Amino acid sequence: MSHTAVYTVNVEFGDCDPAGIVWFPNFFRWLDAASRHYFITCGVPRWETTRDSLGIIGTPLVNTQTRFVQSATYGDTLAIHVSVREWRRKSFVQTYEVRRGEALILACEEVRVFAAQREDGPGIRALPVPSEIRALCENFEALA
Amino acid sequence: MSHTAVYTVNVEFGDCDPAGIVWFPNFFRWLDAASRHYFITCGVPRWETTRDSLGIIGTPLVNTQTRFVQSATYGDTLAIHVSVREWRRKSFVQTYEVRRGEALILACEEVRVFAAQREDGPGIRALPVPSEIRALCENFEALA
Amino acid sequence: MSHTAVYTVNVEFGDCDPAGIVWFPNFFRWLDAASRHYFITCGVPRWETTRDSLGIIGTPLVNTQTRFVQSATYGDTLAIHVSVREWRRKSFVQTYEVRRGEALILACEEVRVFAAQREDGPGIRALPVPSEIRALCENFEALA
Amino acid sequence: MSHTAVYTVNVEFGDCDPAGIVWFPNFFRWLDAASRHYFITCGVPRWETTRDSLGIIGTPLVNTQTRFVQSATYGDTLAIHVSVREWRRKSFVQTYEVRRGEALILACEEVRVFAAQREDGPGIRALPVPSEIRALCENFEALA
Numbered sequence: 236m237s238h239t240a241v242y243t244v245n246v247e248f249g250d251c252d253p254a255g256i257v258w259f260p261n262f263f264r265w266l267d268a269a270s271r272h273y274f275i276t277c278g279v280p281r282w283e284t285t286r287d288s289l290g291i292i293g294t295p296l297v298n299t300q301t302r303f304v305q306s307a308t309y310g311d312t313l314a315i316h317v318s319v320r321e322w323r324r325k326s327f328v329q330t331y332e333v334r335r336g337e338a339l340i341l342a343c344e345e346v347r348v349f350a351a352q353r354e355d356g357p358g359i360r361a362l363p364v365p366s367e368i369r370a371l372c373e374n375f376e377a378l379a
Numbered sequence: 380m381s382h383t384a385v386y387t388v389n390v391e392f393g394d395c396d397p398a399g400i401v402w403f404p405n406f407f408r409w410l411d412a413a414s415r416h417y418f419i420t421c422g423v424p425r426w427e428t429t430r431d432s433l434g435i436i437g438t439p440l441v442n443t444q445t446r447f448v449q450s451a452t453y454g455d456t457l458a459i460h461v462s463v464r465e466w467r468r469k470s471f472v473q474t475y476e477v478r479r480g481e482a483l484i485l486a487c488e489e490v491r492v493f494a495a496q497r498e499d500g501p502g503i504r505a506l507p508v509p510s511e512i513r514a515l516c517e518n519f520e521a522l523a
Numbered sequence: 524m525s526h527t528a529v530y531t532v533n534v535e536f537g538d539c540d541p542a543g544i545v546w547f548p549n550f551f552r553w554l555d556a557a558s559r560h561y562f563i564t565c566g567v568p569r570w571e572t573t574r575d576s577l578g579i580i581g582t583p584l585v586n587t588q589t590r591f592v593q594s595a596t597y598g599d600t601l602a603i604h605v606s607v608r609e610w611r612r613k614s615f616v617q618t619y620e621v622r623r624g625e626a627l628i629l630a631c632e633e634v635r636v637f638a639a640q641r642e643d644g645p646g647i648r649a650l651p652v653p654s655e656i657r658a659l660c661e662n663f664e665a666l667a
Numbered sequence: 668m669s670h671t672a673v674y675t676v677n678v679e680f681g682d683c684d685p686a687g688i689v690w691f692p693n694f695f696r697w698l699d700a701a702s703r704h705y706f707i708t709c710g711v712p713r714w715e716t717t718r719d720s721l722g723i724i725g726t727p728l729v730n731t732q733t734r735f736v737q738s739a740t741y742g743d744t745l746a747i748h749v750s751v752r753e754w755r756r757k758s759f760v761q762t763y764e765v766r767r768g769e770a771l772i773l774a775c776e777e778v779r780v781f782a783a784q785r786e787d788g789p790g791i792r793a794l795p796v797p798s799e800i801r802a803l804c805e806n807f808e809a810l811a
Contacts (some may be wrong), residue, residue: 551692
């Protein structure tokens with residue numbers, strides 16, 4: 236059984252485009268925030284802490300696949316349901332459903348990695364999934 | 380043979396996150412601009428014109444699939460190569476490659492629709508692909 | 524006595540720049556949301572309603588003056604205290620304090636107008652401040 | 668005589684709000700890019716270089732004052748004229764005019780600092796204006 240966290244978004248005027256609907260890059264802003272929110276609800280420390288202890292500077296995307304079902308507009312309250320579907324050795328699969336009440340607005344599946352600064356020059360490199368973080372999430376799921 | 384337009388982006392400081400790399404939602408901002416740039420290079424009029432003549436208020440996404448290959452950072456110049464892979468009756472498939480010199484940064488495939496305001500309430504609805512717009516793009520491709 | 528509304532912001536990773544602090548244009552995103560929040564707390568209807576009834580398409584800025592006192596970073600919770608300091612015939616003065624706990628992060632004063640679409644071409648024009656909206660805010664302030 | 672650099676912006680669909688005009692926080696995104704562009708035109712190295720050599724992690728704002736004169740919309744090309752009006756010991760005054768052809772869209776005056784990471788904890792601190800950077804800009808101005 237997978238733990239699902241919920242991240243809430245109030246859609247603002249400036250999130251919308253001249254067609255009066257959410258401009259889609261803003262959905263990705265919110266999915267990114269929901270991704271981090273998932274880990275925080277599992278008890279993973281703030282990212283400046285895991286940067287200092289584990290060298291993690293972020294959780295960048297490897298790929299993302301998103302299906303847009305309905306539009307949203309300002310004044311809407313959206314609930315982003317987020318979980319981790321699969322842990323791999325050097326990556327993890329995170330899934331999202333954005334809902335307005337019962338209505339599905341979009342569904343997304345991402346592959347992300349835990350990234351560290353390269354030592355041999357600029358740029359980033361993928362770390363093995365830190366066992367401390369995976370354990371926190373799986374323990375939380377076991378309790379859920 | 381498909382016409383490919385190129386949209387150029389200069390990555391700015393504020394496009395990057397605390398890890399010092401482009402925060403991924405910004406890539407989607409640029410892909411959206413590249414999508415419109417494609418149509419403009421084919422001779423399609425500005426969107427306020429097609430709104431007045433054809434009722435089009437935008438070209439929202441139905442789905443998108445993106446593969447992130449390398450990170451980018453401020454000071455980089457990125458070339459977004461964009462084309463239309465397929466015209467369907469009510470949608471079209473648009474593809475993108477983002478490159479820094481020869482290096483591939485990301486590849487994306489989207490399905491989009493031409494959208495009009497609903498007449499029976501708020502929200503949008505997909506229009507059949509306007510034959511005028513498709514003809515402009517296909518004629519341009521024939522010349523390319 | 525002026526009514527003060529409070530709009531809460533959770534600072535996300537992607538709101539911060541390579542220096543690890545909030546990139547300042549994001550503060551303006553939040554001030555704009557706080558501006559609308561003020562009117563909503565006073566009972567002013569959603570903007571699509573006032574667009575249909577009063578022709579208002581937004582409340583654009585005439586000018587803004589902002590003092591940045593301390594930086595903020597991800598994980599911070601910010602409280603934006605917003606009020607209307609002065610009503611003029613065709614504009615109003617809105618003021619903001621952004622706080623993290625007791626600490627002042629920034630202070631801002633804006634002049635805004637209620638805007639309608641021009642009838643004689645593209646662009647916008649300032650409306651006289653709608654008496655209905657001013658009355659809702661002043662009644663709310665009288666009760667506060 | 669002050670050197671003026673020009674930074675060009677093409678306004679995109681997604682930069683505009685439901686009123687069909689540029690949503691004002693986007694102007695600040697562009698002013699920030701123009702600020703950096705000014706230094707680059709004067710021969711100041713890329714920011715990762717000055718971070719490594721001088722400890723500079725950014726040039727955050729102390730205050731900003733902006734006057735919005737006309738709206739802009741997608742399809743517009745804007746020229747941002749930027750210069751440094753005054754060098755102070757620990758800050759500098761940067762001014763901007765955003766123009767569409769001859770028309771003035773907005774005028775802005777900012778006070779910024781060169782910032783370093785604090786040594787005694789999180790947060791940033793203002794550095795004295797680096798003499799190397801000031802000299803590059805003033806030499807460039809002398810030639811202009």
